[in-house]
Amino acid sequence: MSQENKGTLGKKHENPPSSDTSSLELPLELVEAVELMFFAYRDFVSDPDTILESHGFGRAHHRVLHFVGRRPGMSVSELLHILSITKQSLSRVLKDLIEEKYIIQETDEKDRRIKRLLLSAKGHELHRNLIDPQIRRFQDSLAKSEGGTLEKWQKFMLHLINMETKIDFMDDTGGDK
Amino acid sequence: MSQENKGTLGKKHENPPSSDTSSLELPLELVEAVELMFFAYRDFVSDPDTILESHGFGRAHHRVLHFVGRRPGMSVSELLHILSITKQSLSRVLKDLIEEKYIIQETDEKDRRIKRLLLSAKGHELHRNLIDPQIRRFQDSLAKSEGGTLEKWQKFMLHLINMETKIDFMDDTGGDK
DNA sequence: CAAATATGTCAGCCATGTTGACTTATTTTA
DNA sequence: TAAAATAAGTCAACATGGCTGACATATTTG
Numbered sequence: 001m002s003q004e005n006k007g008t009l010g011k012k013h014e015n016p017p018s019s020d021t022s023s024l025e026l027p028l029e030l031v032e033a034v035e036l037m038f039f040a041y042r043d044f045v046s047d048p049d050t051i052l053e054s055h056g057f058g059r060a061h062h063r064v065l066h067f068v069g070r071r072p073g074m075s076v077s078e079l080l081h082i083l084s085i086t087k088q089s090l091s092r093v094l095k096d097l098i099e100e101k102y103i104i105q106e107t108d109e110k111d112r113r114i115k116r117l118l119l120s121a122k123g124h125e126l127h128r129n130l131i132d133p134q135i136r137r138f139q140d141s142l143a144k145s146e147g148g149t150l151e152k153w154q155k156f157m158l159h160l161i162n163m164e165t166k167i168d169f170m171d172d173t174g175g176d177k
Numbered sequence: 178m179s180q181e182n183k184g185t186l187g188k189k190h191e192n193p194p195s196s197d198t199s200s201l202e203l204p205l206e207l208v209e210a211v212e213l214m215f216f217a218y219r220d221f222v223s224d225p226d227t228i229l230e231s232h233g234f235g236r237a238h239h240r241v242l243h244f245v246g247r248r249p250g251m252s253v254s255e256l257l258h259i260l261s262i263t264k265q266s267l268s269r270v271l272k273d274l275i276e277e278k279y280i281i282q283e284t285d286e287k288d289r290r291i292k293r294l295l296l297s298a299k300g301h302e303l304h305r306n307l308i309d310p311q312i313r314r315f316q317d318s319l320a321k322s323e324g325g326t327l328e329k330w331q332k333f334m335l336h337l338i339n340m341e342t343k344i345d346f347m348d349d350t351g352g353d354k
Numbered sequence: 355c356a357a358a359t360a361t362g363t364c365a366g367c368c369a370t371g372t373t374g375a376c377t378t379a380t381t382t383t384a
Numbered sequence: 385t386a387a388a389a390t391a392a393g394t395c396a397a398c399a400t401g402g403c404t405g406a407c408a409t410a411t412t413t414g
Contacts, residue, residue, distance in 0.1 A: 026305075026308065026312060027312065029327060029331075030312045030315050030316070030327075031247070031308065031312070032331070033315055033327065033330070033331060033334075034243075034308060034311050034312070034315075035243070035247070035346065036331060036334045036335060036338075036346070037218065037221055037334070038240070038243075039338045039342050039345075039346055040334040040335075040337045040338050041214065041218045042261075042338075042342070043337060043338045043339045043342055044214055044337055044338075046339070058368095058369055058370075059369090059370085060369075060370060060371090063215070066211075066212070066215075070208070070212070075391080075392095076391070076392060076393090077390090077391065077392080084219075085370085085371070085372090086371075086372065086373080087391095087392075087393075088371090088372080088373085088393095088394085088395095089370060089371055089372075091392090091393065091394075092369090092370075093369095093370085095393095111380075111381070111390095111391085112379075112380060112381085113379065113380045113381070113390065113391045113392070114380095114390095114391065114392085115391080115392070128203075131203065131208065131211060134211050135203060135204065135207045135208070135211070137337055138207050138210055138211075138337070139207070140336065141333055141336035141337050142333070144332075144336045145329065145332045145333045145336055147329060148329035148330070148332055148333050150206060150207070150210065152322065152324060152325035152329065152330075153210070153325070153329075153330060153333050154206075154209070154210060154213060155321075155322045155325055156318055156319070156322045156325050156330050157210075157213045157214070157217040158213060158217075159317065159318035159321045159322055160217045160220060160221055160314055160315070160318050161213075161216045161217050161219075161220045161221075162220045162223070165216050165219070165220055168216075169212065169213070169216055235399090235400060235401070236400090236401085237400080237401060237402090252360080252361095253360070253361060253362090254359090254360065254361085262401085262402070262403090263402075263403065263404080264360095264361075264362075264363095265362095265363085265364095265402090265403075265404085266401060266402055266403075268361090268362065268363075269400090269401075270401080272362095288359095288360085288411075288412070289410080289411060289412085290359065290360045290361070290410065290411045290412070291359095291360065291361085291411095292360080292361070
């Protein structure tokens with residue numbers, strides 16, 4: 001059942017031989033999957049986008065709030081590394097968040113060059129409001145996807161990401177596995 | 178097994194009661210899922226991004242190539258609708274693609290106001306080169322995700338998207354389901 | 355013939371990425 | 385201890401790809 005060709009979301013057409021014409025014919029269900037990735041991601045971030053707008057923030061601010069929330073006390077360079085952006089890009093949004101007291105900086109005691117980043121209460125609240133609709137979306141989808149487990153979805157998604165990223169994620173996630 | 182709390186990608190911590198503190202404690206595995214969505218999407222588009230760069234194109238060009246490739250003969254307004262962007266945004270990239278002969282315009286016979294969009298041979302080739310690494314990524318991930326099926330992943334992703342988007346996608350996909 | 359529709363274009367704004375050059379603290383190391 | 389390396393921050397300029405508003409043109413429809 002799981003290996004059959006049916007169920008690729010219900011196209012009218014029969015699947016093409018699906019054989020090893022690999023370099024000639026693309027497997028249609030995977031082309032569809034590419035598209036699903038695009039649509040799902042776009043809609044998945046649409047709710048937080050709306051909330052952010054009302055605060056004069058953008059997606060970049062969201063990412064910072066998210067990662068600082070997930071790894072309280074992380075340094076600026078750790079944040080840069082996980083986001084894979086330049087410090088000039090980061091600085092614009094980080095400055096906003098610090099000025100408006102969503103994020104607090106604490107100088108590290110041992111190494112006073114390092115600034116530890118933390119969410120303020122205000123920051124936690126916003127982060128919470130941003131992630132709530134996304135969590136709900138997952139829960140709804142999970143409820144509707146009988147047979148599918150979150151665990152399997154996670155495994156699949158994890159395999160899509162690059163090794164270096166995987167390290168960052170694991171880090172974030174606690175490490176083992 | 179599929180309902181247990183374990184396997185949320187291997188955090189060090191025990192899962193918090195996971196009870197109905199719903200409005201107080203976020204389900205950790207879903208917070209991780211949010212993050213996976215971010216990382217997976219970013220890495221998933223990274224290969225095409227590299228190819229695009231060598232052509233002087235961006236992600237926006239990729240999307241146009243993709244949808245025109247998937248729905249040959251679509252009109253400009255259909256494309257605008259599916260991309261959910263303004264015609265001014267589209268025009269910049271579409272102009273590039275037409276000038277450089279990746280996309281061909283044909284005036285509709287019945288209604289000469291409508292321009293039908295098509296990929297040229299050159300367009301097909303580029304599209305193919307862009308999607309190939311993504312297809313490969315899916316195939317690799319699928320191979321590594323024993324137990325998980327593409328079908329279930331698709332169902333889950335489909336449920337994440339908005340109703341209106343779902344209509345667009347189905348359209349694209351052939352309609353039924 | 356008037357109104358609606360499909361497309362295209364000009365001009366300017368905004369968010370968020372980039373590079374390169376430099377400063378200031380602070381810690382490490384030779 | 386003096387020099388080098390590291391962490392953070394800043395200024396300036398540039399690119400991409402969203403956006404709005406205002407219009408122009410061709411074509412079809414009522």
